[in-house]
Amino acid sequence: MVELELNGLPQPPPLQPPPPTSDPRITHARAIKSPFTDISTFNNLITQYSKFNNNNNLFSYALRVFNHNLFPSPNVVSYTSLITAHSHTLHSLRYFISMLRHPLLPNHRTLSSLFATAATLSALPFAMSLHSLSLKLSLSDHPFVASSLLNFYLKCRLPCHARKVFDEIGQRDNVCYSAMIVGLAQNSRSVDALLVFSEMRCHGLESTVHSVSGALRAAAELAALEQCRMIHGHAVVAGFDSNVVVGSALVDGYGKAGVVEDARQVFVENLQVMNIVGWNAMMAGYAQQGDYESTFELFDLMEGSGLLPDKYSFLAILTALCNAGMYLKIERWLIRMKEDYGLEPTLEHYTCLVGAMARAGQMECAERIALTMPFEADAAVWRALLSACAFHGAADKAQDMARRVLQLEPHDDSAHVIVANVLSAAGRWDDVAELRKIMKDRRVKKRGGRSWIEVQGKVHVFVAGDWKHERSAEIYQKLAELMGEIEKLGYVPVWDELLHNVGEEKRKEALWYHSEKLAVAFGVLCGSAPPGKPLRIVKNLRICKDCHEAFKYMTRVLDREIIIRDVNRYHRFQNGNCTCRDIW
Numbered sequence: 029m030v031e032l033e034l035n036g037l038p039q040p041p042p043l044q045p046p047p048p049t050s051d052p053r054i055t056h057a058r059a060i061k062s063p064f065t066d067i068s069t070f071n072n073l074i075t076q077y078s079k080f081n082n083n084n085n086l087f088s089y090a091l092r093v094f095n096h097n098l099f100p101s102p103n104v105v106s107y108t109s110l111i112t113a114h115s116h117t118l119h120s121l122r123y124f125i126s127m128l129r130h131p132l133l134p135n136h137r138t139l140s141s142l143f144a145t146a147a148t149l150s151a152l153p154f155a156m157s158l159h160s161l162s163l164k165l166s167l168s169d170h171p172f173v174a175s176s177l178l179n180f181y182l183k184c185r186l187p188c189h190a191r192k193v194f195d196e197i198g199q200r201d202n203v204c205y206s207a208m209i210v211g212l213a214q215n216s217r218s219v220d221a222l223l224v225f226s227e228m229r230c231h232g233l234e235s236t237v238h239s240v241s242g243a244l245r246a247a248a249e250l251a252a253l254e255q256c257r258m259i260h261g262h263a264v265v266a267g268f269d270s271n272v273v274v275g276s277a278l279v280d281g282y283g284k285a286g287v288v289e290d291a292r293q294v295f296v297e298n299l300q301v302m303n304i305v306g307w308n309a310m311m312a313g314y315a316q317q318g319d320y321e322s323t324f325e326l327f328d329l330m331e332g333s334g335l336l337p338d339k340y341s342f343l344a345i346l347t348a349l350c351n352a353g354m355y356l357k358i359e360r361w362l363i364r365m366k367e368d369y370g371l372e373p374t375l376e377h378y379t380c381l382v383g384a385m386a387r388a389g390q391m392e393c394a395e396r397i398a399l400t401m402p403f404e405a406d407a408a409v410w411r412a413l414l415s416a417c418a419f420h421g422a423a424d425k426a427q428d429m430a431r432r433v434l435q436l437e438p439h440d441d442s443a444h445v446i447v448a449n450v451l452s453a454a455g456r457w458d459d460v461a462e463l464r465k466i467m468k469d470r471r472v473k474k475r476g477g478r479s480w481i482e483v484q485g486k487v488h489v490f491v492a493g494d495w496k497h498e499r500s501a502e503i504y505q506k507l508a509e510l511m512g513e514i515e516k517l518g519y520v521p522v523w524d525e526l527l528h529n530v531g532e533e534k535r536k537e538a539l540w541y542h543s544e545k546l547a548v549a550f551g552v553l554c555g556s557a558p559p560g561k562p563l564r565i566v567k568n569l570r571i572c573k574d575c576h577e578a579f580k581y582m583t584r585v586l587d588r589e590i591i592i593r594d595v596n597r598y599h600r601f602q603n604g605n606c607t608c609r610d611i612w
Contacts, residue, residue: 035422052076071105078113089116102130108138115141116148123329134161136170143176147183169197175207182211182596187220194224200234210242213249219487220248222255223549224236235266237273244277248284251566256281256484259292268300276306286564286591286598288322304335311344316352316598318607339371344506346380351597351608355384375403382409386416391425411443417571418446424449427459441473442569479543479567481551490546499553504541507549511540514581522574539574543567544592548579552586562589562600570594580604 030403056073063520070093077090090113093108106126113119125141126231127134134142141163146155159177160170168177174197180189193210194200205228212221225243229235240263247255260269260278268274276299295302295310307330314322325346330337342365349358366370377394386394394413398405408482410432417426427449433443444467452460467473480489486495497503511519521539544567551563571594579601600607 032269033385053089056089061430063295067103067106071086071103071109074109074113078109081338102132104132104135104138108135108141108354109133111138111145112141113143118147118149120145120153121149121154133165136167136488140172140176141166143173143180146175147180150184151416152184155184168193169199171197171199171201171203173419174200175203178204178207182207182215183214185213187217189380191220200231200233201237202228202239202313203549204388206236206239206242208238208244213245216249218246218249218252220406221561222250222252225259229262233269235262237268237271239597240266240268241277242280244274248277248281250480250482251285251564252487253282253285253564254482255487256285258485265298270301270305272298272301275302277310279306279313280309283316284307284593286593286600288313288317288318288319304341305332307335308338308344310341311341312347315344315348315351315455316593317561317600318348320345320348320354320357320599323348329527337369337371337559339374339377342369342371342373343376343380346377350380351385353384353609355381355388355390358384373400374523375406375409377434379402379412386413388401389417389420391422393417405432407433407440410436411440414443414446417537418450421450421453423450423454423456439470441467452477477569477572478545479547479565481563483554485553488547488550490543490550492543492546494543494546497550499550502553503546503549507540507545510549510582510585511545511578513585514578516583519578519581522572522577542572542575544571544575545578548582548590551590561590563592565593566593567594571599576610578605579607 055069055076060595071299073093074090074151077093081122087097089112094102094110100232104127107123107130111120111123111127114123120142122169124134124138139158142158145156157512159168162173162177164177168175174193178190181193183188190208191213194204197204206225209221209228212218214223220245222243223237225246226238240259242254243259247259256278259281263274263278269278275294276296278299281292282294284286291310295306298306307326311326311330314320327337327341327345330341342361345361346358349355349361362377362381363371365373365377368386378397382394385397394416398409398413406506410429414426414429414433415511417423417429430443430447431442437443440452448460448463450465451457478489478491480487481490492496493498544565547565551565564590571592576599579592579599581604583590583601586602592599592601597608
């Protein structure tokens with residue numbers, strides 16, 4: 029065998045890769061014995077050991093390799109391997125500080141791993157210092173770093189910071205776009221998420237599973253049916269429609285748009301790959317409609333397919349029963365959840381029970397559960413009791429519940445408004461005046477309602493008394509026509525008692541021009557749906573009693589269904605009735 033020579037010295041034969049093994053200690057032993065092992069082999073060993081983070085014995089070798097085989101001359105890759113191996117823990121940040129003291133400067137992979145760790149630990153000051161360092165090193169616009177930085181700011185609920193980072197990226201790839209879309213959707217910036225998705229497609233970048241699922245989440249939040257359908261079509265063309273993540277997002281999107289039939293079709297088409305998330309999304313779609321029978325049916329089918337229900341499965345069941353006003357069954361399902369499945373109910377599960385029980389008139393029992401359940405009741409629990417007090421006209425109890433809500437959320441406008449309405453209905457004007465003074469002193473203003481309707485893929489947003497829309501004059505004229513027609517059928521306004529000192533005409537206008545009524549008038553005016561198809565409106569608050577009553581009459585005038593998704597549930601108005609049976 030002829031040896032190759034260079035500068036008179038024999039060169040070692042190339043190190044052959046070891047045969048595949050599941051235990052990196054074999055590779056480690058060979059590396060130690062070989063006189064020709066270089067630093068890259070030990071760096072790779074740290075990465076291999078880090079994959080065994082569920083095995084403390086093997087995982088500890090990652091640090092041993094660094095200390096025994098690399099020190100005192102590790103390079104940036106060595107430190108990056110160690111930092112990544114301990115990602116999502118404080119050790120990662122400590123090793124980074126050690127790296128700077130060595131001294132070595134990070135590369136793009138180091139920074140992206142550290143931003144991911146900072147997001148997990150909510151280490152905002154550290155991450156902002158790291159952001160500053162990335163700018164000084166001219167690494168902030170690197171796709172890896174930029175994507176991790178976007179994820180960090182979005183997970184910390186700082187979408188404006190994320191948007192600034194995004195706008196400063198010179199060459200955005202589909203990973204950056206995906207991070208931005210998903211993050212905006214998670215931060216309830218749904219319109220912005222859809223705009224970024226559209227921008228990504230306009231720039232000719234290919235979609236990813238994450239960008240499509242993020243866009244679908246945004247469409248679901250808006251209950252934007254047409255957007256959901258367009259993204260569905262795009263997913264089919266891109267070959268993502270059979271992906272479990274996208275399939276679950278489609279089920280969720282159609283379910284939250286109120287089209288449970290379409291959600292069920294997607295669910296059945298993807299049944300072979302559907303996981304527990306998809307099953308829960310389908311059950312949640314039925315639950316929002318108060319369709320507990322379909323929710324039960326799916327629950328049984330899920331168990332029959334071999335999947336074990338989780339806490340979200342039971343939350344769907346309890347939500348369906350709560351929306352149907354069946355508190356006795358909720359109690360039985362809570363017991364079953366604990367005894368048959370070994371799952372401990374969370375605060376959300378108890379909130380369903382408290383809300384349904386209070387709405388059924390069992391106020392004392394509901395309050396007792398709120399005080400004795402194994403969790404500290406949050407504002408949502410007391411708000412559910414407050415709404416029930418308002419429904420039953422229990423003024424004194426409503427004051428007590430409002431006090432509890434305001435102890436947790438002092439600037440909650442809804443609590444003040446609900447109590448004021450209850451006290452006004454009871455003729456307790458002195459108490460109403462005192463409450464108004466408190467609101468004024470605390471600078472609490474009634475939050476403006478917003479409603480939106482989708483027309484030809486575009487979302488139109490309305491606020492009460494809104495004149496900003498380009499077709500406002502036509503909208504108000506159409507609304508006046510509708511209100512005139514329903515008055516002929518016997519509609520009587522349900523006054524907001526906070527307006528009792530206002531003249532009748534002013535009160536009438538204040539009720540007429542609620543955001544959801546404007547959205548319905550616009551939908552009728554521009555033909556947002558083909559004849560015979562329902563009008564679909566989304567509202568950011570609980571629908572008021574007057575709008576709820578008005579829409580019952582409007583369905584008779586228009587001879588079509590109106591679907592409203594408010595902050596609590598779906599309301600399907602048809603033939604003068606609502607599926608909620610006045611329980612919301």
